[in-house]
Every structure is written in C-alpha cells, then in structure tokens.
Amino acid sequence: MQKAAEHNMNIHPMWQGPLAVPGGDRQSPIDIIQRKSVFDSELKPLVPDYDPDTCQQMWNNGYSFLVEYDDTTDKSTLKGGPLQDKFRLCQFHFHWGECNDWGSEHTVDRRLFPAELHLVHWNSDKYSLFEEAVMEDNGLAVIGVFLKVGKRHEGLQKLVDALPAIRHKESIVEFTRFDAACLLPSNIDDYWAYHGSLTTPPLTESVSWIVMKQPIEVSHDQLAVFRSLLFTSAEEEVQKSMVNNFRVQQPLRGRTVRSSFS
Numbered sequence: 001m002q003k004a005a006e007h008n009m010n011i012h013p014m015w016q017g018p019l020a021v022p023g024g025d026r027q028s029p030i031d032i033i034q035r036k037s038v039f040d041s042e043l044k045p046l047v048p049d050y051d052p053d054t055c056q057q058m059w060n061n062g063y064s065f066l067v068e069y070d071d072t073t074d075k076s077t078l079k080g081g082p083l084q085d086k087f088r089l090c091q092f093h094f095h096w097g098e099c100n101d102w103g104s105e106h107t108v109d110r111r112l113f114p115a116e117l118h119l120v121h122w123n124s125d126k127y128s129l130f131e132e133a134v135m136e137d138n139g140l141a142v143i144g145v146f147l148k149v150g151k152r153h154e155g156l157q158k159l160v161d162a163l164p165a166i167r168h169k170e171s172i173v174e175f176t177r178f179d180a181a182c183l184l185p186s187n188i189d190d191y192w193a194y195h196g197s198l199t200t201p202p203l204t205e206s207v208s209w210i211v212m213k214q215p216i217e218v219s220h221d222q223l224a225v226f227r228s229l230l231f232t233s234a235e236e237e238v239q240k241s242m243v244n245n246f247r248v249q250q251p252l253r254g255r256t257v258r259s260s261f262s
C-alpha cells in the first residue's frame with residue numbers, strides 16, 4: 001500500500017496549489033493521524049436529508065466533474081454531526097489518481113485511497129447564497145468519503161454512464177433524480193471532524209470537514225471511466241487526461257482532529 005510520503009509526485013503543478021494560503025493556518029487536506037485524534041462524545045450523528053428531485057446537472061469544470069443540486073430551498077440538507085446550523089447541499093465531486101495507488105486528498109495514518117468524494121454544503125441558516133458562505137469561517141460543510149477498489153457500486157454506475165457525455169472541460173449534461181445519499185457508506189456515525197479549507201482555489205478557510213471512516217467500494221472499471229475524462233476542452237490541440245486532481249496534504253498547524261468514535 002502506498003504511503004502519502006512515498007508515492008510518485010508527478011502531479012500537475014497546479015494541484016500542488018500554493019502549499020498554504022499566505023497566513024493560512026487551517027488549510028486542507030490533511031493527514032488524519034488516528035492515535036492523535038480526540039474522541040468527542042458531544043459529536044452527534046450526522047443527518048443528511050437529500051431530495052433526488054433537486055439534482056440538476058453534471059459538468060466537467062476542468063478540475064473534476066461536478067453533480068450540481070438546486071440549492072434555492074432547504075430541500076436537500078445536512079444537519080447534526082459537528083454542525084450547529086443547517087447546511088444546503090449544492091454539489092458533489094471527486095478527486096482521483098492516475099492509478100489505484102493514490103488519488104485521495106485526505107489520508108489516514110498516511111494511507112492513500114484511490115479516490116475521494118466531496119459533498120459540498122453551505123450554511124443556509126446564516127447566509128442566503130453559497131457565494132456569501134464560501135468566504136465565512138462557518139460557511140461550508142464538506143463530507144469526505146474515501147473510495148476503495150472492490151465490488152461495483154450500483155448507485156455510482158448511473159453517474160459513470162453519464163461521464164462520456166462530459167469528457168471535455170466545460171461540457172455539461174442534464175442529470176436528474178440522483179440521490180446523493182447512495183454514495184455515503186453504510187456507517188455514517190464514525191467520522192473525523194476538523195476545521196479546514198477548500199482544497200482548490202480560492203482555498204478559503206471556511207470548511208467544517210467531516211471525513212467518513214468507512215470507505216465505499218467501487219470497481220476498478222468504474223474508476224477507469226473517471227480517468228477517461230479530460231482536463232482540456234475540445235478545441236485544445238493537446239488533450240490531457242483528468243488524473244491526479246488532488247492537492248497534497250497541508251500542515252496541521254496545531255489543529256485538533258476530533259473523532260465521533262472511540
């Protein structure tokens with residue numbers, strides 16, 4: 001098994017991003033060191049409540065592919081866990097490697113996973129738009145779910161089947177009636193929680209991270225379809241495979257990672 005420190009770092013320079021935002025002391029992703037995480041009995045069960053009818057489209061933004069939800073009402077929300085407020089689901093996306101040895105953004109005791117899912121939510125109790133929330137300390141909540149290679153994920157397959165339609169950057173396709181909850185692991189009670197940032201520009205330090213302990217299983221072939229996407233638009237002469245779209249782990253800077261399990 002590859003460890004974060006050892007794996008081949010031929011990732012596209014932009015993905016290393018600024019190693020830290022100048023003055024930034026809560027950057028993401030991080031390595032979660034299990035023995036240093038602190039059990040917090042106050043952490044409540046997470047309450048995701050997603051309406052599949054709010055699912056709208058899927059598009060290739062040149063960094064990843066996003067499935068976007070209608071976030072003009074509180075129809076798809078996340079509450080509980082470390083959160084004091086109600087958060088609205090706005091999109092989910094993934095990060096992955098060129099091979100199954102790496103690809104995740106967070107690591108656990110330096111263990112890398114082949115991919116990581118991010119479900120992005122914004123604080124609709126305190127703010128009226130995502131654009132507002134993204135700039136605020138308690139503006140966003142992102143659930144991170146590790147993917148590992150195993151059996152085919154039936155819920156993911158609907159998404160995989162749509163990917164050829166958005167192979168190039170800026171391509172978009174209608175994508176409806178998808179229940180994002182099907183991508184959560186069976187156990188959502190065991191997670192780590194810490195304060196961090198977006199992992200791509202604008203890298204704002206506005207995220208309550210909730211990283212699931214239990215990975216979901218997807219097949220080798222499903223991950224291979226992720227790698228058939230392109231960073232580049234159809235007009236560009238040189239096409240670049242969309243792989244290694246992850247940021248390297250950032251310094252913890254004294255932060256505490258809490259765990260919901262002992």
Ligand SMILES: NS(=O)(=O)c1ccc(-n2ccn(-c3ccc(F)cc3F)c2=O)cc1
Pocket residue numbers: 118120130131134142197198199200201202
């Ligand atoms: N990988 S992650 O930490 O989950 C992550 C990283 C970057 C973003 N991201 C990038 C640009 N934006 C964005 C989109 C629209 C907008 F009005 C403001 C933004 F910051 C955003 O939310 C969203 C999520």
Ligand SMILES: [Zn+2]
Pocket residue numbers: 093094095118199
């Ligand atoms: Zn992400």
